[in-house]
Amino acid sequence: MHSRRRWLLSTLVGAGALTAPSVARADDCVEDTLDRMKRTGKFNLGVRDATPPYGYKDANGEYLGFATDIARRVHQAVSKELGTKLELTMTPVTGQTRLPLLQNATIDMEAGATVVTQARTKIVDFVMAHFLTSTEVMVPADSPIRTLADLAGKRIGVPQGGLEEAAYRELNAKKTLSPPVRTIGFPDHPQGVTALQTGSIDGYSTDGPILYGFVTDKATWRIIDININTFLQAFPIRPESSKFKHIADVTLAGLFASGEWDTLYDKYFGPSSKSPFPMTDTLKALAVMNAWPAQ
């Protein structure tokens, strides 16, 4: 009897501790990111460490990649604008953590392959788009999977926190894929590709160029475009940061206008790069649209 009463009491105390404090509001959210950088002297960049060619770590532990390189330019531009060299800190993020870390101001901007979606713009803002791709599937070269329809009933890996899971869920719901495809979510791309190598999944599906970044041997792996979507990719930033967004937008527009974007494209996606990704017409159109003139 006594012990039961004590158990009840401790339960009530525990439940009270859970509900009592309301969630602390981050006041940083209303501060323009530019002002924040000026105040702290830091540019906190969220990077991908295993998403080649957008963002990865080289053998020396240096972060680089198409998106990481562009973000460095934004850092330089902000430093120039503020007239002081901002310290650039790089924090690796995943699909799961990128937006929460942005919201709680651990990072000020994420440089990766994040897709602009309606739901995401409710909570974050985006810099001008730096790339555009679609969801593709990596399969073993001898796999019977050749088109979208072949995915029916197969086990397909996807990255956790990405858009792929919802996309396949919709295809299943619409009976486009019947029997339904079974998605298995992995914390980040390397785990998914490892599972594919082990044979535990029939394919791994995510953004096309990321897949090309993992294909080391064309005789073993094949990548198929299933033509289900085309996504705009941009760097997420905190909302209400118009001053910061302006500098970032202008930096990117400058890269597009000056042809430096093409140079970076060649470096990371060109024919001689590790993950050649042929330039599409829509991508060409993006480059034209984003090349704002300086005046």
Place this chain on the structure above:
Amino acid sequence: MQWSILWSPPYREQILNALQLTVEIAFYAWIAALLIGIVVGIAREAPSLAVRTLATAHVELFRNIPVLVQLFFIYYVLPRLLPLDLRRALFRLGWEEIAAVITLALYSSAKIAEHMRAGLNTVSRHVRQGALATGLTWFQAQRYVIVPLLLRMIAPSLTSEFVTIFKGSSLAMTVGVMETAYVTQQVGSETFRWVEANTWGTAVYLACAWIIAGLMSLVERATRVPGLMQRPP
């Protein structure tokens, strides 16, 4: 706050499926852990040196590797020992869930075996010798006298092992099992309702742990060995 997000399609179905999966993984792992744990626990006191050594190896191996590392090894590495066709058949069965169950079962079985060894000291030597003196073989003595007593003695430790397995089932998310921890993260990243999603996840594990503890306390009470739990002054 928008709690209805948890109960609106398509998330309601995902959340309920996830809850079912969480309970299933924990339940199967618990049954397996109990069976393996008891066998290994007995084997550690077996007359044969080879059996004892094997049992000790089991405990020292599985108790001393972090569960997450074991899960990765079992999920990613073990299947490579099989020929490709067999491997594919295994994966079709849902290797993610099976690997999670195996991992949790092995880890907990090692700990249950340790609890058994510790509990053995509470079954007095006279009882053990008495059992053998009645003409029972070593195995019969274990089966009919010692283990039944022992299990009743270590019931409280088994409860906490069960709760640990339950919580450990959340690790399955790292290999893509869509159980509660996985789905709360997915709902969070699709809707940005992190507070609602994570509160749900927390509530599920807490409620399940309490239910297990509550049920097991009934079992503990019913199986308590009268007179044996108290030491004479």
